[in-house]
Amino acid sequence: MDVFKNLIRWYHKNKRDLPWRRTSDPYKIWVSEIILQQTRVDQGMEYYIRIINRYPDVNALANAAEDEVLKTWQGLGYYSRARNMLLSAREIENKHSGHFPENYCDIRNLKGIGDYTAAAIASIAFNLPYPVVDGNVLRVISRLEGITDPIDSASTKKYILNLLEEKIDKKLPGDFNQALMELGALICTPSNPRCIICPLNVHCNAYHTGRIKQIPVKTKKQAKKIRYFEYFIILVREDNKWFTFLEKRSGEDIWKGLYQFPLIETKSLLQNPIEEFFSRNKGFIRPDDILEQYTSKMISHILTHRIIKARFQMLLLESADEEFYEGFKVDYKKLFSYPFPRLTDRYLKVFVEKFEKKFV
DNA sequence: CATACGTGGCT
């Protein structure tokens, strides 16, 4: 069967020139694979450049502070990737003497590395014959083989993995894996695949049976739930300097490890947010101390399975009793050194335009 | 096995 020979030939002729394809450094390949989890090349590219510049090797990353790594990752999403990458860098420093592990098992045991990423690093960096099964591969193979079982079920993934374990090029498994993914990214796309120029079209079951639009099959997704976030940007002047208040997000929830302004979360829209804030933070600020107050428009922040409806309350204050607040006080000038989710970062840019000249 | 986790581009 020369199906995959055509694929490899196509890959060498058509592959994109990407920075992580110009190195054999497992560290850099690892960083690229973490960034590319659920993320398009176009979106991840600038982050890859930034991270490699800032942390050129495992040691540099291992010695970084979590806040700094998260700031570097700010805007990319799925922030546990950044936290786990840092944990794994430290693990490599401490338990592998700073040397990136070279076998599948040790790679797979690192935090943030699952079946896909372990196979990707093992094959690309160390030439080990582990097939990758990612979204591209599931789409390409299910079409090629005319698989109509849902590709998001474990059994279908296992079936495709077993199939590829037989087919994988043992000499150049990294190229084999990347060729399959590259085909999925450039030709065998989810919508409007370019079957006419596909190097596998002769052998493609879905193509020949007119089922390209029906395959792959996926089980249904659930509806979006709405969360309401009411933020309070509190500004206080002391000794001719402006301060605000922040909290670090913890717990198993969205944006863990990032920072936020004092927040009230509700399941429905708050009618009197300021009142609610006073009653929840007794002694922190007093209504009499408010010099100026502004309420932003409602901002809808759309996530895959969530809609966050957020609003920012800006309060300019005479004074505040920080002992009654659980977060911490920040010099306004240092605000932008903290990692924030996109929602906050976006609003902050509007905020600066609109208000900064009033008090800075 | 289902669900949570971000963001942005495309249809």
Next chain:
DNA sequence: TAGCCAAGTAT
């Protein structure tokens, strides 16, 4: 436009 989905992982 609302929905889909992108080089997945952890729980």
